[in-house]
Structure formats: C-alpha cells, structure tokens
Amino acid sequence: MSEMTHETHEEHIHIPENSFWPLVFGGGMFVLLFGMALRDYRMFITPVGLLILVVGLGGWITSIVREKVPSITPRIAGKMAMWVFLASEVLFFTGLIASFLLLRAEAVPGVDHALVASIPLVSLNTFILLTSSLTVVLSHDAAARNLQGRLKLFLLLTIVLGTTFVSMQGFEYSTLYREGLSWTGNGYGTAFFTLTGTHGWHVLIGILWCAVVLIRALQGGFNDKNYSGVEIFGLYWHFVDIVWILLFTLVYLMNTSAGLPVK
Amino acid sequence: MEHSTSHTEHKSPNYVLIFVWLIGITAAEVGVGYIPNTVLPTIVQYPLLLGMAGIKVLLVALYYMHLRYDSRWFLLAMIASMPLSVMFILALVLGYVRK
Numbered sequence: 106m107s108e109m110t111h112e113t114h115e116e117h118i119h120i121p122e123n124s125f126w127p128l129v130f131g132g133g134m135f136v137l138l139f140g141m142a143l144r145d146y147r148m149f150i151t152p153v154g155l156l157i158l159v160v161g162l163g164g165w166i167t168s169i170v171r172e173k174v175p176s177i178t179p180r181i182a183g184k185m186a187m188w189v190f191l192a193s194e195v196l197f198f199t200g201l202i203a204s205f206l207l208l209r210a211e212a213v214p215g216v217d218h219a220l221v222a223s224i225p226l227v228s229l230n231t232f233i234l235l236t237s238s239l240t241v242v243l244s245h246d247a248a249a250r251n252l253q254g255r256l257k258l259f260l261l262l263t264i265v266l267g268t269t270f271v272s273m274q275g276f277e278y279s280t281l282y283r284e285g286l287s288w289t290g291n292g293y294g295t296a297f298f299t300l301t302g303t304h305g306w307h308v309l310i311g312i313l314w315c316a317v318v319l320i321r322a323l324q325g326g327f328n329d330k331n332y333s334g335v336e337i338f339g340l341y342w343h344f345v346d347i348v349w350i351l352l353f354t355l356v357y358l359m360n361t362s363a364g365l366p367v368k
Numbered sequence: 369m370e371h372s373t374s375h376t377e378h379k380s381p382n383y384v385l386i387f388v389w390l391i392g393i394t395a396a397e398v399g400v401g402y403i404p405n406t407v408l409p410t411i412v413q414y415p416l417l418l419g420m421a422g423i424k425v426l427l428v429a430l431y432y433m434h435l436r437y438d439s440r441w442f443l444l445a446m447i448a449s450m451p452l453s454v455m456f457i458l459a460l461v462l463g464y465v466r467k
Contacts, residue, residue, distance in 0.1 A: 358401035
C-alpha cells in the first residue's frame with residue numbers, strides 16, 4: 106500500500122462546499138420511483154418526481170461547474186470509490202440479467218422474433234458504443250499528455266456518440282412496440298425493457314457526466330498532473346460499455362429465435 | 369502493489385488496435401448468431417458467443433479501464449462482488465428449477 110499512500114499525500118485534496126442539491130436529486134428520485142409504483146396517481150406524481158430530479162441534477166451540476174477548481178477528488182481514492190461503485194453495479198445488473206433470462210425461459214416461443222429482426226440496427230448501435238469507448242480512452246490519454254485540444258474533441262465526440270446510441274435505442278423501442286413487444290404486455294417484455302432501459306439510463310447519465318467533464322475541460326480544469334475527473338468518468342463509461350457487450354450477446358444473439366431466418 | 373498506479377509509468381497500449389479487435393470480434397459474433405441452429409447447435413453456439421463476449425469484456429477492462437497496469441486493489445474490489453453475483457444467480461436458478 107506504500108505507493109498508494111505516497112501518491113495520495115502528494116495530491117491536493119479539495120473538499121467540495123456543502124450543497125443541498127444531492128438531497129433534492131435524491132428526493133426527486135424517490136418521488137419518481139414512488140409515482141411509478143402507484144396504480145392510480147402515477148400520471149400525476151411521476152412527472153413531479155422527474156421535475157424535482159431534473160432541477161436537483163441541474164443545480165448539482167451547476168454548482169460543480171461553478172467551483173472551477175482543478176481537482177475535486179484525490180486520484181487513487183476517487184478511482185477506488187468508482188471501482189467499489191462499479192462492483193455494486195455488477196450486482197445490480199446481475200439481478201436484472203438473471204431475471205430477464207428466467208422470464209425469457211418461461212416466455213412463449215417466438216416472442217423474441219422482433220428482437221432478432223432488430224439485430225442489424227443493434228449491431229450498428231454496438232459499434233457506436235464501442236467507438237465511444239475508444240473516444241473516452243483517447244480523451245483520457247490526451248489529458249495525461251496535456252493535449253487540451255484533443256481532450257475536448259474526444260469528449261465532444263463521446264457526447265455525440267452516446268446521444269446517437271440512446272436515440273437509436275429509442276427508435277428500436279418504437280419499432281418493437283409496433284411489432285407487439287411492450288413493457289406491460291408480458292413478463293418477457295417487462296424484463297427486456299427494464300434491462301435495456303436501465304442500461305440506456307446509465308448511458309444518459311454518462312452523457313450528462315461527460316458534458317460536465319467537457320465544461321471543466323473548457324475551463325482548463327485538467328492537465329497532465331491532474332486528470333482524475335476524466336479518468337474516473339472513463340471508468341464509468343467503459344463499465345457501461347462492458348454491460349452492453351454482455352447484453353448484446355445475451356439478449357439479442359443468444360435468444361430462442363437465434364439462428365432462424367429473419368423475416 | 370506490484371504495479372504502479374501512475375499513467376505515465378507505463379507505455380500506453382495501442383487503443384485503436386484494441387478497438388479494431390473489438391469490432392472484429394463483434395462482427396464474428398453477429399455472424400455466429402445468424403448461423404442456423406440446424407448447422408450450429410445452440411450447445412456449441414452459445415458457449416462460442418459467450419466466449420467472444422468474454423474476450424471483449426477482458427479487452428475493455430484490461431486496456432481501456434487500465435486494469436492491466438493499475439493497482440491490484442481495484443481488481444480486488446471488482447472480484448469481491450463476484451461471489452455474491454454467483455450466489456444471486458444460483459438462488460434464482462434453483463428457485464426456478466424447484467418451481
């Protein structure tokens with residue numbers, strides 16, 4: 106542990122100012138999920154929760170951007186915190202994937218024909234997400250070499266690619282709905298949309314995070330000595346990419362209709 | 369702590385080459401996925417697909433997330449969650465089988 110301790114001591118430790126925005130964000134999340142669980146007042150309470158969540162998130166991001174300090178997190182501590190968080194995410198997605206596989210095992214054969222038909226589109230989306238992982242790692246590399254222009258360019262490209270991924274996922278969902286696969290239609294549909302939708306939310310959060318990192322880069326917040334913000338964001342983005350690699354195989358390629366000719 | 373945690377203390381891998389591998393394996397995966405089950409039984413097809421996905425996961429984790437060069441403590445944090453994941457899946461599968 107000696108190197109870890111040594112490096113931590115060399116870093117400037119900045120403690121962010123007190124903020125109530127995370128509480129607003131958490132409250133919004135609670136109201137949103139509470140509203141979604143309700144049967145009668147869902148349409149009223151859910152938008153209120155979403156509004157509170159967006160306001161809380163906006164305030165939180167604005168307060169971070171306004172700080173304009175070069176570093177928020179000590180590099181090693183921040184990375185370890187992110188790895189521990191990602192470990193908890195492994196458990197989260199394990200539950201969702203396992204539930205999906207079990208519900209699919211009980212589904213009527215052929216119910217996933219629509220998914221097989223969407224494989225070409227999803228393959229293209231997989232290519233886009235893998236490319237975004239490349240741009241993220243190249244932005245990390247640029248930050249480590251203090252190449253400011255490249256850092257900003259690759260972060261911007263990541264936002265564009267991430268947004269494209271989410272947009273194409275939305276298009277795929279609309280197609281699947283037209284084909285008869287819906288969130289509330291059967292257990293298979295519920296499991297599919299919950300699993301891939303949760304991943305989509307993770308990408309959306311990643312896009313927002315990347316936007317914050319880009320703004321901080323534009324403010325000159327990163328250099329070759331101090332780029333933990335880019336590095337920690339990168340860990341999150343690559344993890345989301347890894348989850349998609351598994352989902353692409355498990356959900357689309359390994360399904361009961363795989364190997365059958367697509368109509 | 370055998371490996372350094374500093375980015376500058378190791379030569380950066382060829383990220384573009386790794387990307388080419390990732391895309392190539394994905395293309396192979398899609399190809400295997402489309403092979404009719406009468407030609408390639410699922411008992412062969414599924415492990416093949418999982419193996420290729422596993423290689424992609426390793427490539428991203430080792431080189432893009434720098435697990436190959438970073439502290440082993442980060443890897444340990446991730447591995448620590450695996451037994452719980454396995455237990456979780458086993459519990460679900462056992463519950464399903466008993467039903």
